[in-house]
Amino acid sequence: MSLPHAILTALLEKPSSGLELTRRFDRSIGYFWSSTHQQIYRELGKLEQAGQIRALPSAQPARGQKKEYEVLPAGRAALSAWVALREDPKQIRDPLLLRMRAAAVVGAPGLDVELRRHLELHRQQLAEYLEIEERDFPPERNSEEDRLRHLVLRGGIDLENFWIGWLTRALDGILDTGSSPPRG
């Protein structure tokens, strides 16, 4: 239920074509709501159908032809309505934690390697976020919009820090005994 709203948000920030959106979903927006270009095109079609966005007049309706979209008032209204909704945090669903729990039962010879790999990936992601923070949120800028966006980015940063901390502690804990199969 969130992809259309992610797209509306992105388009309000700046009207874009499908491919531009895709690229922006690989950066900023995609950091907390990722998506593929196929999904995005499909959703753009639906949103246009629903009268929430429209292709800018200059754009041709031919295939393989760049088409820029902008948000219509109905789209902005729909987004506002969605923002006002309450929605419970969803349960965690993390394959790595599950894998670890399974490892407790069937054993996991190379689990530490995988943990180290994840640790490295999270460190990279954190570094990327910190770069963005430094570039986009210098101390002077302090409008309400910037503030909210900065908080969102801070969420990403804190989350990476959580993973880094946990993975580090997990590695400490595992390596004390090695991680050979407890049975079987």
Place this chain on the structure above:
Amino acid sequence: MSLPHAILTALLEKPSSGLELTRRFDRSIGYFWSSTHQQIYRELGKLEQAGQIRALPSAQPARGQKKEYEVLPAGRAALSAWVALREDPKQIRDPLLLRMRAAAVVGAPGLDVELRRHLELHRQQLAEYLEIEERDFPPERNSEEDRLRHLVLRGGIDLENFWIGWLTRALDGILDTGSSPPRG
């Protein structure tokens, strides 16, 4: 790709019927891989079909009749193989962060209420985890299995702490100025 492995893990820990599994998914396992009973029954069918689990002989094959499943060697092997897989951490996909980003564009009169609500929910979840920790992981018990399971639970605890921390800071940041629409 993970639900069948979550089920195999749960069944290895203890053979169960569909409903028992469902209940266990509402507690322990479900804390990091949630699922509904419908999905579980469907998956149990597939796993049985695939020869990875079987219904205990005592159980009747009738509808509305309790049926206990246990894991077969093929199932254990499949789980071991899955545990050894590498899998990149998936991108964050969080409606609340998205909502906040959207709020930066269209404004969000009641966002702080929602944040406070989430804060409360995360506090409750944390309290629940801490209870489990105290009950199931006293300092004495220290087998390799317990250690891994404890680390998993610690993951949950740390994650809730991350949310509590972030939400607290977010509320501080927002309330300085109120959160009325920046434009529109």
Place this chain on the structure above:
DNA sequence: CGTCATTGTGCAACTTGTTGCACAATGACG
């Protein structure tokens, strides 16, 4: 001019997860 890589748009099939409901056994209660 041909063809080739790149950019951009999009369909179709599939997998996974959710929602809503139906059906079966069992025991409690009048």
Place this chain on the structure above:
DNA sequence: CGTCATTGTGCAACAAGTTGCACAATGACG
């Protein structure tokens, strides 16, 4: 005995997300 709540199993339809591929325009290069 009837019926009613509870426990337990399960199908069907749908929604969301993923994968794989096809097609169109454009410009570079020979």
